[in-house]
Amino acid sequence: MKTLKQWLVVLAVAAGGAWGRQAQAAEPALAVVNMEHIFKEHTRLKADIAQLNEQNAKEAAERKQAVTELEQLQAGHRQLMVEAESPILTDTARKERQTKADAKLRELRVLEARILRGDESTRRQMLTRIQDLRKKYFAEVQEQVRAYAAEQKLALVLDSSQLAAQSGISGVLHADARLDITAAILARVNARPAPAKPASP
Numbered sequence: 001m002k003t004l005k006q007w008l009v010v011l012a013v014a015a016g017g018a019w020g021r022q023a024q025a026a027e028p029a030l031a032v033v034n035m036e037h038i039f040k041e042h043t044r045l046k047a048d049i050a051q052l053n054e055q056n057a058k059e060a061a062e063r064k065q066a067v068t069e070l071e072q073l074q075a076g077h078r079q080l081m082v083e084a085e086s087p088i089l090t091d092t093a094r095k096e097r098q099t100k101a102d103a104k105l106r107e108l109r110v111l112e113a114r115i116l117r118g119d120e121s122t123r124r125q126m127l128t129r130i131q132d133l134r135k136k137y138f139a140e141v142q143e144q145v146r147a148y149a150a151e152q153k154l155a156l157v158l159d160s161s162q163l164a165a166q167s168g169i170s171g172v173l174h175a176d177a178r179l180d181i182t183a184a185i186l187a188r189v190n191a192r193p194a195p196a197k198p199a200s201p
Contacts, residue, residue: 029154034182036161038141043190045137052129059122063115070111077104144188148181157181
């Protein structure tokens, strides 16, 4: 027959085991997701980036054409300036060349200013488009991470990609491959249909 002391030891061990199981069950679940990989393989994001690149190529072609026109104006201006200094021409002819050179220079300055304004406008538009894409798709992926975390009872999901390390501090120091939910999130993100585009006016 067990003594009171022995029964207390048995109860303590049993209680400790039950508490340990409860603590283990209540322990918050963790997971990691590689945001860089998701953004790289996100089908709709890739399509949007391809469209952006196509638009950039068109703008680059227009700029190249303007620069070619500028170079032609510069060459014409130089030629007129040489002729305006030529001793073999009459004064009237030299003045005529100088007048044309001055007009060509004004035209050249207008085109230069237009190219610079275009460059600045293109740069600003590009930054805005990239920021808009980043916000749009980050919000979408985050929504899917939250939904997945709720379904899987995950208390914390960390970014294991280099995106988290760009500020100099990595989002994860160690990640067990079993915790990685990148594939699951990518499958959910790519399964979503693209939103309907508004009809052209």
